[in-house]
Amino acid sequence: xxxDSKSLYDGLVASGLIVPSGExxxxxxxxxxxxxxxxxxxxxxxxxxxxxxxxxxxxxxxxRGIFEKSGYMKSFxxxxxxxxxxxxxxxxxxxxxxxxxxxxxxxxxxxRTGVMLIPAACYPVYPSFTGTLPAGGRLVDMTHWVFRHEPxxxxxxxxxxxxxxxxxxxxxxxxxxWRDMWLQRGLDLLRSxxxxxxxxxxxDPFFGRVGKILANAQKEQKLKFEVVVPVISEEKPTAxxxxxxxxxxxxxxxxxxxxxxxxxxxxxxxxxxxxVCMALFKHHGFDPARWPEGVRARLWPEQx
Amino acid sequence: xxxDSKSLYDGLVASGLIVPSGExxxxxxxxxxxxxxxxxxxxxxxxxxxxxxxxxxxxxxxxRGIFEKSGYMKSFxxxxxxxxxxxxxxxxxxxxxxxxxxxxxxxxxxxRTGVMLIPAACYPVYPSFTGTLPAGGRLVDMTHWVFRHEPxxxxxxxxxxxxxxxxxxxxxxxxxxWRDMWLQRGLDLLRSxxxxxxxxxxxDPFFGRVGKILANAQKEQKLKFEVVVPVISEEKPTAxxxxxxxxxxxxxxxxxxxxxxxxxxxxxxxxxxxxVCMALFKHHGFDPARWPEGVRARLWPEQx
Numbered sequence: 001x002x003x004d005s006k007s008l009y010d011g012l013v014a015s016g017l018i019v020p021s022g023e024x025x026x027x028x029x030x031x032x033x034x035x036x037x038x039x040x041x042x043x044x045x046x047x048x049x050x051x052x053x054x055x056x057x058x059x060x061x062x063x064r065g066i067f068e069k070s071g072y073m074k075s076f077x078x079x080x081x082x083x084x085x086x087x088x089x090x091x092x093x094x095x096x097x098x099x100x101x102x103x104x105x106x107x108x109x110x111x112r113t114g115v116m117l118i119p120a121a122c123y124p125v126y127p128s129f130t131g132t133l134p135a136g137g138r139l140v141d142m143t144h145w146v147f148r149h150e151p152x153x154x155x156x157x158x159x160x161x162x163x164x165x166x167x168x169x170x171x172x173x174x175x176x177x178w179r180d181m182w183l184q185r186g187l188d189l190l191r192s193x194x195x196x197x198x199x200x201x202x203x204d205p206f207f208g209r210v211g212k213i214l215a216n217a218q219k220e221q222k223l224k225f226e227v228v229v230p231v232i233s234e235e236k237p238t239a240x241x242x243x244x245x246x247x248x249x250x251x252x253x254x255x256x257x258x259x260x261x262x263x264x265x266x267x268x269x270x271x272x273x274x275x276v277c278m279a280l281f282k283h284h285g286f287d288p289a290r291w292p293e294g295v296r297a298r299l300w301p302e303q304x
Numbered sequence: 305x306x307x308d309s310k311s312l313y314d315g316l317v318a319s320g321l322i323v324p325s326g327e328x329x330x331x332x333x334x335x336x337x338x339x340x341x342x343x344x345x346x347x348x349x350x351x352x353x354x355x356x357x358x359x360x361x362x363x364x365x366x367x368r369g370i371f372e373k374s375g376y377m378k379s380f381x382x383x384x385x386x387x388x389x390x391x392x393x394x395x396x397x398x399x400x401x402x403x404x405x406x407x408x409x410x411x412x413x414x415x416r417t418g419v420m421l422i423p424a425a426c427y428p429v430y431p432s433f434t435g436t437l438p439a440g441g442r443l444v445d446m447t448h449w450v451f452r453h454e455p456x457x458x459x460x461x462x463x464x465x466x467x468x469x470x471x472x473x474x475x476x477x478x479x480x481x482w483r484d485m486w487l488q489r490g491l492d493l494l495r496s497x498x499x500x501x502x503x504x505x506x507x508d509p510f511f512g513r514v515g516k517i518l519a520n521a522q523k524e525q526k527l528k529f530e531v532v533v534p535v536i537s538e539e540k541p542t543a544x545x546x547x548x549x550x551x552x553x554x555x556x557x558x559x560x561x562x563x564x565x566x567x568x569x570x571x572x573x574x575x576x577x578x579x580v581c582m583a584l585f586k587h588h589g590f591d592p593a594r595w596p597e598g599v600r601a602r603l604w605p606e607q608x
Contacts, residue, residue: 019360019432023367023418028428031359055335056323059464060364060449061421063327068404077390077400082414083421084388085453086381090512096381100372105416110386112411113453114327115463117365117387124332128323145364145449149389149417159419160363208394 001283005232008282009155015286024151025159029274036277036288039299040193041143041164044271047185053141053166058124060145061115066127069253072119075214078207079148081117084110117147121165122268126250129169135259137170139178143273156231156238156275165270169251171258172265179243179267186227186241186269194295195229195240195279202226202239223247229279240276243269305587309536312586313459319590328455329463333578340581340592341466343603344497345447348468348575351489357445357470362428364449365419370431373557376423379518382511383452385421388414421451425469426572430554433473439563441474443482447577460535460542460579469574473555475562476569483547483571490531490545490573498599499533499583502541506530508548527551533583544580547573 012018019028029037061083067073072080086096088109099106118124121144129138143164150157168178183199190197202224203215218224223245228237244267250256251264258264284291288299297304316322323332333341365387371377376384390400392413403410422428425448433442447468454461472482487503494501506528507519522528527549532541548571554560555568562568588595592603601608 019362021362021367021428021431022369023365026363026365026367026419028360028362028432034359034361055338056332057338058323058325058332059330059462061327061330061451061464063325063330065326073390073404074401077392077397080390081417082388083453084386084414084416086377086384088381090514093381093512097378100377107416110388110416112388112409112414113385114455115330124325127325128332147365149387151418158363160365208397210394 001230001234003230003233003282005154008232008278009153011286012155012278012281017281017286018155023159024153025157027158032288033277036280036299037162037273040271040276040280041273043189043299044164045141047189048141048166051139053139055141056125056128057142058118058144060118060147062118062124064112064114064116067116067119067123070123070126070250071253072123075204075206075211076119079119079150079205081119081147081149083113083115083117085113087111118144119148120146120268121163121270122167125167126254126256126266129251129256129264130254132257132261133169133259133264137168137174137258137264139169140167141165142167154232156278158274161275162273163270164273165268167266167268169256169264169266171262172247175265175267176245179245179269182269183225183227183243186243186271190227190229190240190276190279192294192298193280194292195283197227197229197240198237200226200228200239202242204244229283231275231279231282238275238279239272240279241269241271243267305534305538307534307537307586309458312536312582313457315590316459316582316585321585321590322459327463328457329461331462336592337581340584340603341577344575344580344584345468345577347493347602349445351493352445352470355443355470357443359445360429360432361446362422362448364422364451366422366428368416368418368420371420371423371427374427374430374554375557376427379508379510379515380423383423383454383509385423385451385453387417387419387421389417391415422448423452424450424572425467425574426471429471430558430560430570433555433560433568434558436561436565437473437563437568441472441478441562441568443473444471445469446471458536460582462578465579466577467574468577469572471570471572473560473568473570475566476551479569479571480549483549483573486573487529487531487547490547490575494531494533494544494580494583496598496602497584498596499544499587501531501533501544504530504532504543506543506546533587535579535583535586542579542583543576544583545573545575547571
């Protein structure tokens with residue numbers, strides 16, 4: 001199989017699966033793309049069913065105070081997306097309109113608002129754990145739009161995409177056992193869909209020179225794993241599922257205690273839903289009606 | 305029935321249906337809330353089924369050029385939400401981190417990006433119509449998160465919410481006939497769910513003094529209708545479905561022609577999904593298991 005970014009992007013566009021918008025990493029998805037995405041997400045739901053996670057849905061914007069408290073601007077400032085608004089008077093408005101008409105900057109007329117865009121599906125949930133957990137901890141299930149400022153023509157590198165994410169909070173043993181179980185589940189799931197999935201020790205894109213040290217420490221301690229599949233490159237396969245063990249980072253930040261009064265720990269895992277779809281289109285073709293029977297039976301079981 | 309904003313908000317929080325986040329108009333929804341929302345959205349889908357709309361999903365961010373071209377900053381600048389990022393170097397980063405730690409503004413270290421948040425579900429789709437339409441025009445179906453900068457403790461006034469929106473583009477007759485059909489469908493649908501829905505001629509919240517003139521003209525020409533239900537006030541019922549007839553505004557802006565070469569026209573309608581849920585919770589109580597049988601049969605037909 002030949003891999004390259006441009007031919008995948010062009011194929012997705014030519015087959016109507018994605019609709020370009022003029023901004024890199026921002027595009028529409030058609031009904032066929034969405035059906036694959038929803039079917040994969042539903043399959044994850046069936047696998048997770050007996051875990052009895054609590055389901056929540058948070059909006060794509062997050063209180064700025066929570067975002068800042070989480071430390072995101074320390075670790076990944078280059079990816080963060082803040083929100084601004086026009087708070088001027090009716091008297092200021094003609095100037096704003098004129099600047100836009102003339103293609104001039106009007107940035108100085110925009111002010112920061114109280115929100116940021118959520119960078120990962122789990123960020124809104126940690127503050128809701130503040131306090132003492134029930135015995136056995138908690139498990140939360142979310143599907144959210146998330147945002148990264150990294151404009152790119154590479155189709156798997158989007159400015160906005162959806163993640164099906166689970167967050168486990170509890171004792172270190174509970175959290176690690178759950179993470180390890182899902183690492184195997186993730187591999188089994190993706191392989192059952194005919195994808196050559198592999199597990200890798202990974203690191204987050206920490207910013208700057210200090211960031212390189214943090215990333216190395218994260219790798220050494222095996223705090224992050226990814227399940228990767230070749231999508232646009234064989235040498236650098238694409239992460240389609242990511243597992244982060246935060247130890248007590250978020251539980252200290254947001255004051256989360258176990259039922260026994262000890263500090264809790266957290267871990268999360270997320271499937272990048274668009275990336276899974278693109279991996280499927282890459283490996284099985286742009287027309288899901290012609291995908292291998294075993295793959296179709298997994299995603300559309302009622303038609304099998 | 306007694307109406308007031310605070311008791312509805314407090315009731316939604318106390319019953320766990322929404323999870324406050326510390327920022328007005330930004331909150332999580334629990335599984336019960338989401339189930340009602342998804343069931344209502346699925347019911348809209350069943351009603352629309354024979355219309356054979358094309359389905360698309362666009363991300364919550366939109367290319368800034370399209371947003372500006374659409375004229376939103378002329379009409380509703382007070383509601384618009386732009387996106388900023390940190391583009392500084394590793395050398396600038398310690399200052400950013402220090403400012404945040406000290407609670408100082410770092411707005412001057414953030415720069416505008418190429419995207420805005422979408423203010424209505426239909427904005428991303430108009431540019432994709434540019435060119436000559438097929439005979440009979442087109443009909444598009446979308447469910448999107450949309451964003452308005454109007455922080456408020458009033459639960460139906462959110463900074464981020466979801467809209468199920470349809471857009472019709474074609475000849476003036478095609479567009480108006482479709483709008484009128486849906487106005488009746490919307491009323492019938494909401495009344496079938498036990499909600500005292502009424503139709504109103506309405507106007508958009510155009511900005512400033514000139515905006516008042518635009519709003520009056522829109523009302524006089526009956527270009528906007530709303531289906532309203534009392535949710536937090538009997539005197540000022542809440543719009544849960546909104547119908548906009550744009551005449552040739554978007555088709556001129558984005559160069560959209562009918563198959564016969566004449567200028568096309570557009571109209572859209574959107575159900576405010578969270579508002580419909582809140583109307584149902586207000587009128588039937590916070591526990592859907594105890595809603596009237598007829599309402600449950602419409603939303604959960606397989607359990608009837």
